[in-house]
Amino acid sequence: MTTKLPTLPSLQIPFNQPFATGKEFDYIRQAISNGHLSGNGAFTKKCQAWLEAEIGCHKALITHSCTAALEMAALLADIQPGDEIIMPSYTFVSTANAFVLRGGIPVFVDIRPDTFNLDESQIEAAITPKTKAIVPVHYAGVGCEMERIMEIAENYNLFVIEDAAQGVMSTYNSRPLGSIGHLGAVSFHETKNVISGEGGALLINQPDLMERAEIIWEKGTNRSQFFRGQIDKYTWVDVGSSYLPSEINAAFLWAQLEAAETITRKRLALWKQYHQGLIELEKQGKIRCPIIPQHCHHNAHMYYIILPDLESRTTLIKKLKTNNINSVFHYVPLHSSPAGQKYGRVSGNLTVTDDLSSRLLRLPMYPSLMSEQIELIMNTISQFLSSQ
Template identity: 55%
Template sequence: MIPFNKPYLHGNELTYISQAVSGGKISGDGVFTKKSHEFFEKKYGFKKVLLTTSCTDALEMAAILLDIQPGDEVIAPSYTFVSTVNAFSLRGAKLVFVDSYSDNPNINPVAIRNNITAKTKAIVIVHYAGVACDMDAVMAISKEFNIPVVEDAAQAIDSYYNDKPLGSIGTFGTFSFHETKNIISGEGGMLVINDEKYIQRAEIIREKGTNRASFFRGEVNKYGWVDIGSSFLPSDIIAAYLYAQLEKIDTIQAKRKALWQRYHDGLNELAAKGFITLPVVPEFATNNAHMFYIVCENIKARSELIQYLKGNGIHSVFHYLSLNKSDYYLANNESVDLENSDRFTDCLLRLPMFYELELEQVDYICSKISDFYNVK
């Protein structure tokens, strides 16, 4: 069976974990956490980064920093993982789901503008598959209405919008290092803070609501409880694994991009004949090869293709279920129709994508998809 995903070691992961353990500090903000922070701030020019235990935690920190209160409205795409909006729901926000484009799952800025009200306190966008949203359009709305933007860049490491790293454009960016992502640490995430006024409070929130970070820098002579917060910082063991991957990011990305292109070339004929639709990468965006997906004609065709591929030793998966149709949302809100989001829910299929996947395996997968559609 060709799995959908496979975690991997690429270099010094085990060596660095051993160094962290032997160094006597495996709690948060150790040597490898600091190395990882320095890597991101230097390579991508992020103003301030803080590793977290997950992208979910980074989103929760963003919601706290924006002081989201019960009754505030937060605009977000419906076609996303629950973590994107759960962070704001926990703060009592009313979620306002809006639709994707017809040709790709990213949020449509026109739909954002049409749903702005006096109660809108945040716009959350998701760079689906690591491909940028139209950030000029999003940030124009943000500026016009003075509403902060949170970039859910969970899938978007090393990807760009018009030469700007994703995660660096909104008020905050959030990243994931879950084992299904390009760069992994098992679990793990990161908050990027692009507005300096939030940096000090972010450090406090991340440290259980204490000013412990300031204390260790010698800025205060004692630390105590000064705000709300939680334990959002990861163990340095996780950071050690992550840093070893970051050292190899260019190699990892080159391999993933080669796999992505092989899929695209191998399935282009099927797309030209109208059997499937391939991913769209706008001119303003780069492709970080986080995933390769196809869009089938309908849910029946997708279900049959999943079973056919499984019978031929290939594990493919569908992705998100539109959150506007979720039980939790409908228990407290009226149903809304989001045509494009619902279509991707029914028709989008993700194909195996991981570093150790071989080009020959991609060729085999493409051939089996072609066989399913009886195209030789």
Template identity: 65%
Template sequence: MLEEKKIPFNWPYMTGKELYYIAEAHFNGRLAGDGPFTKRCHRWLEERTGCNKGLLTHSCTAALEMAALLLDIQPGDEIIMPSYTFVSTANAFVLRGGVPVFVDIREDSLNLDERLIESAITPRTRAIAPVHYAGVACEMDTIMIMAREHGLKVVEDAAQGVMSTYKGRPLGSIGDLGVYSFHETKNLISGEGGALLVNSPDMSLRAEIIREKGTDRSRFFRGEVDKYTWQEVGSSFLPGELIAAFLWAQLEEADRITKERLASWQRYHEFLEPLEAKGILRRPIVPGDCQHNAHMYYVLLAPEINRQEVLDSFKRNEIWSVFHYVPLHSSPAGKRYGRSHGDLDVTTRLSERLVRLPMWVGLTNEQQERVVEVLSEAVS
């Protein structure tokens, strides 16, 4: 139960059916992966995104690791990605010996700057991994054309992008592969959890095999083979059926959850317009071709404002606000395993000015007014 005065950064939302479905899974005696609830989630993913195969995983990190296996990443292979992303985007490929090549982001959306990708391509480049920051789409048409011209694969990191679209197409369904996160901090949740969207039909069977410890177990249960055995390198990427049951309750309410988050996002946007007009901060910019999902609301403080003082002011008022990623190119592991293409000036500048505001289903108008009031006092 929330204390009345405190405003958390995130608060997990439950639709009311989660525990009922978990009890149903227990009653059915199916607790391991790929039970009835998992299959419902798979159908939802495939119907809502149009992907060739949707597969639940125990995390978005696991889905990215599956992508690296599917692309047969070898030591020295290069993968172009933004530095302003979570470590999993890079880790998944580094685990296979791949080399992340960090490219700068755009000033407007904070997404991978598609204009800088081509100059980062070398004979070792195997893939591009655009990250849809805050659920706002990268410029996917340009990225896909460039990838096809150079014979590269595209792995969409849509961890934050469930229910977002680019020119009407669901994020995660545009590249060769896409990944989602259902972590507690995301829009649709299962505590931990993720999904791999396989958009290239020629990868679907291998994806099932890799996900099932490298075996053709799924084919066996469909009656396509008379026994299953080890086919290639894989691992155990399945979530348990209780996770899928919880997630199904969320997917059933995906439209309503998204609508409520968008309403909260829009309130912040309107409340903060006067501060942007004064040049104190910049509100998020959403390109016209993108329909976002209100995953987060952030502001970029004016360069002269001390971000830590703003965060300290929130803390004193029992409002939990945070900054976001430390750019990977500046991290010890990023320097050890990856390389930077260019100076990444935009990434560095904007990462030092960004503040994320509380955002969750159930956030009230009064709470948002208080967040904005404290922010206004702190920056003035």
């Protein structure tokens, strides 16, 4: 049984529709009955075990957000004031904020024109004696070129922290996203494929970071070691914060993780419908559709199209809204933002970022989206472009 959460009344087709499997409410009741609502209870452990098995990381720690997981990664990477962190400008603010909070300096590098991922060919030119880490962002659940990125990191002794916020159930060369770098972070925000409203997880792939990660996760204390009977009392031993989600969030997430394969299949079917239906417009040169490298298996996190220019994108958004269809553009590049200019710097030029970010349009995508609704969306796009 599946349960749809309420739709937005003002829109026939919202951009996003949070999806529930139907088991979430039963598991939340169980969590309440268990009498343990704070973090690190039975449902927390189930979720972490699933992530460790599915992704193949040494340790997974679920968090109250992907932002929290990235902040933990910055602590584990020992980011100090003045350290530089290479990342794309075309990403969410949390990718940069996590490091700026430690005094780090984001160094923005351009993206690839095919996948919108960090352009690995421009990383070495951005490296200086102050460089501490590389943060590849797997845009739309499509893997960055991780083999080359890891090779560069090894040559220059750099940390690699995968921002796999959009990457649950995606792989690069058959390896799950988030399992390749030293650390990874995933998101369970309601706009992602697998959700808990707000939520995330830190994935630890370097075994010697596991003990400290757990301490940071529990407010800088060795509380988990105490409950395992490894020490006779727990105390404050390191920096940290309250990064755990409640058991209610973990209970909701567990229902989603159980259904992750089913959710992914549904999304992939919708993605393929879009792709097959819009390919003719791409052949006519009116739009560009997503490009998925053969060695990447994606999770259908989003479907987007690239319009000829900013004006046509703006006009199409209005046209779709007139037809009760809500579509959105994505990130405003961080290097052009006030905080990005204050806290970061640019390496090279970001012409691809500037160009594609102004032309990308995201279309509605969620498991309960119906085939007939996709047809309506595609027909509206086709009619609009035919009139241009």
